[in-house]
Amino acid sequence: MKIVVCIKQVPATNDAKIDPETKRIIREGMKAILNPFDTYAVEEGVQLRDKFGGEVIALSMGPPKAEASLREAISVGVDRAILLSDRAFGGSDTWATSYVLAKAIEKIGDVDLVICGKQAIDGDTAQVGPGIAAHLDWLQATYVMAVEEISSSSIRVKRMHEDGYDICEMSLPAVITVVKDINIPRVPSLKGRLASNKCEIPVWKPDDINADTSKIGLNGSPTRVVKIQPPPPRHTSTKKIEGSSIECAQTLLRELKLRSIV
Amino acid sequence: MIAFTDAERKKYRNIWVVAEILFGEIQPVTYELTGAARTLADLRKSEVWVVVMGSDIEGKLESLFAYGADVAILVDNPGSSGFVDETETKIMKRLIIKYKPEVVICGATTRGRALIPRVSVMTHCGLTADCTGLSIDPENGDLLQTRPAFGGNVMATIRCSNHRPQMATVRPRVMKSPEPDPGRAGRIIKEDMLTSDSEKIKQIIDVFHSTETAYNLADAQIIISGGRGMKGPEGFKLLKQFAQRVGGAAVGASRAAVDSGWIPYAHQVGQTGQTVQTKVYIACGISGQIQHLVGMQSCDLIIAIDKNPDTPMMQIADIAVVGDLFEIIPEIIREIPNL
Known part of the structure; x- marks a missing residue:
């Protein structure tokens, strides 16, 4: 079984700087981490590989320093990693990003399963996983909370919904996006750390994946961020309660009682 | 990416809502989005169409008109056992090519967030997730989509001028449900479910109602x-x-x-x-x-x-x-x- 895990490096803090020109995030010079939801995708990939054999490959699109997140994936058991990095990829929205990742998955070849985290914590769109599946014209299952069965030709998963869950069986190749409930990500072993320090991570450019340059980067993105602004204020006059803890508690209780809340 | 010309853009009309159907019932988010779509359609002097994919749902379509829909497109999928992303994508793509909507809005639910990104890629459209505000340019029909961005510290406004339809998801309870007008009427368009729509290599084996995954905060006072x-x-x-x-x-x-x-x-x-x-x-x-x-x-x-x-x-x-x-x-x- 050949598994690709798509991961994203995201800002560690919320004080992201924004490019006034493109209105997109300036990733240079910012502290970055592996998207927390992707750690579950990586762990699932490694567990499936351990059970059924084969290979698990981590794939990421981003600036050169996104390599650090790929090394993190290798430190917990991923076999190898590929970075998609080029100026031409910059400014991609979810449409263009999922196109680039899909082209890279085609280039890797003979992939049975793609695993993504349910969403990245910076954009929160949850659009790239299904986007990859659509570009590849593969089947998909999102918000997967358990892989119940897998064979060389099919997978059975438990999908989370607002109102419960369902069990869905589909043929491979396919794309799944996973939620926190699916596993507990391991911490890197010493051997893993050594492997991650040593490994070579190839960097692929648009030509390496035969990408149509009209479909990547800002030009390949149908959406445009046209304005960035502070959120609208909630119109309200705040009643402040101060004093000792007992005074505060009593005043608040009076307010709650006045409104028949307690 | 090739941008649409003005003439091509003008072929796209009306504001669509993708209905959320669960266990044969139209979900509240559908009415909320129908209300939001009504406001946009009024500005564009166009119509609100709601796409309903499900089985045994025909008798419930009147309520959509009461909340502001002009048309309900019904794709009856008898015997469908649950949500099949690929089947619904194929249906949506077919309807979009046939009727050319200007805007498609869908609930940002687990199902909506699985379906619409797939549709947007297949139809080469821009998509904005989890919008908290939607407005429209009455002249050219550009949808202005507002959402929190960059970890949620700022609001971003997003536009997809060069492509039609423009697609957005909105989370349940973000838009206020309008007051229903039971006297309002509308038209029903029935679209056949084609055998080629069905994704035969995917099956929903079982569907479970469970409170295990859902702690429903919304119902609390x-x-x-x-x-x-x-x-x-x-x-x-x-x-x-x-x-x-x-x-x-x-x-x-x-x-x-x-x-x-x-x-x-x-x-x-x-x-x-x-x-x-x-x-x-x-x-x-x-x-x-x-x-x-x-x-x-x-x-x-x-x-x-x-x-x-x-x-x-x-x-x-x-x-x-x-x-x-x-x-x-x-x-x-x-x-x-x-x-």
Whole structure:
């Protein structure tokens, strides 16, 4: 079984700087981490590989320093990693990003399963996983909370919904996006750390994946961020309660009682 | 990417809503989005169409007209056992090519967020997730989509001028449901389900209703919610006691508390959790990042308890209690039975 895990490096803090020109995030010079939801995708990939054999490959699109997140994936058991990095990829929205990742998955070849985290914590769109599946014209299952069965030709998963869950069986190749409930990500072993320090991570450019340059980067993105602004204020006059803890508690209780809340 | 010409853009008309159907019922988010679509359609002097994919649902379409729809497109899929992303994508693509809508809006539910990204790629359209505001340029029909961005510290406005249709998802309870007008009428267009639509290599084996995954905050009258200021899982035990004393209160949480593992995700309020519009929201030790505020700022009464009087949450609250919540809350719990 050949598994690709798509991961994203995201800002560690919320004080992201924004490019006034493109209105997109300036990733240079910012502290970055592996998207927390992707750690579950990586762990699932490694567990499936351990059970059924084969290979698990981590794939990421981003600036050169996104390599650090790929090394993190290798430190917990991923076999190898590929970075998609080029100026031409910059400014991609979810449409263009999922196109680039899909082209890279085609280039890797003979992939049975793609695993993504349910969403990245910076954009929160949850659009790239299904986007990859659509570009590849593969089947998909999102918000997967358990892989119940897998064979060389099919997978059975438990999908989370607002109102419960369902069990869905589909043929491979396919794309799944996973939620926190699916596993507990391991911490890197010493051997893993050594492997991650040593490994070579190839960097692929648009030509390496035969990408149509009209479909990547800002030009390949149908959406445009046209304005960035502070959120609208909630119109309200705040009643402040101060004093000792007992005074505060009593005043608040009076307010709650006045409104028949307690 | 080749941009649409003006002439091509003009072929696309009407505002569409993709209905959310669960167990044969139209879900409230569909009515909320129909109301939002009505406002946009009125500005464009066009119509609201709702796409309904499901089985045994024909008798329930009248309600869509009452909430502002002009047309319901019904794709009856008899015997469908559950949500098959690929089947619904194929149907949507076919309908979009045939009828050319200007805008497609879908609920940002687990199903909607699986379906619409797939449709947007297949039809080469721009898509904006989890919009908190939608407006439209009455002249050229460009949809202005507003959403929290960059970790939720700013609001971004997004436009997809060069492509049609323009697609957006909106989370449940973000838009207010309009007042229904039972006398309003509309047309039903029936579209056949083609055998080629069905994804035969995917099967929904079983569907389970469960409260295990869903802690439904939305149904509560009062939510008592905790953030980083609760300091740990013990803090949430205190909030649970508080919630029990205040009859019928649910316990909510900020993303920071959930990410720290103090309380399960199902309790999370905000852009990436649940959006709530309760009568009372008591925020305890929650600083109030935008991504949290967008999930709760339409609650009727907001009470904040925090040591720091200057947090965004304390600024937007109707009542801001400045003090140590680990002293104040136990005191309130002690006092409630004595009232």
